[in-house]
Amino acid sequence: MRFLKPGARVVDLGAAPGGWTQVAVERVKGGIVVGIDVTPVAPIPGATVLAKDFYDEDAPDALKALLGGPADVVLSDMAAPAIGDPQVDHMRIMGLAETAHDFARQVLKQGGTFVAKVLRGGTERTLLDQLKRDFTKVRHIKPAASRADSAEMYVVGTGFRG
DSSP, X not given: OTTOOTTOEEEEETOTTXXXXXXXXXXXXXXXXXXXXXXXXXXXXXXXXXESOTTSTTHHHHHHHHHTSXXXXXXXXXXXXXXXXXXXXXXXXXXXXXXXXXXXXXXXXXXXXXXXXXXXXXXXXXXXXHHHHHEEEEEEEOOTTSOTTOOEEEEEEEEEOO
């Protein structure tokens, strides 16, 4: 996560249980880290995490106010509860990733980074095409901690064109 630099402004969408938020606080040293999740997160020194649904009408503006300026990084680890139908689960997480991308387009500064959890399943091409228009570089990352047979991965867009 070399994009988490000292002094950066970071938004963590889907912050519970708080792991990414903690890493962001450690790496941005004196920057601003704000998060949101419908599931409450234990207080994390150096971060402000709202216990709120990102789809609430006032949520985006509340995050923007806490940021106090353009974001350097928007992280989205949002995921809807899985129901066991791979296609439905895929569509739900892709909808969250697309919503996170829309928010990132509103708050990222030029050159910023966007990271979102996705599931392989057939519709990720639309999101990738949108990201390729908005970012100079787009790639997939499969975390080492993720099971080999898991469809979960992350898309990373760097160099936001603004």
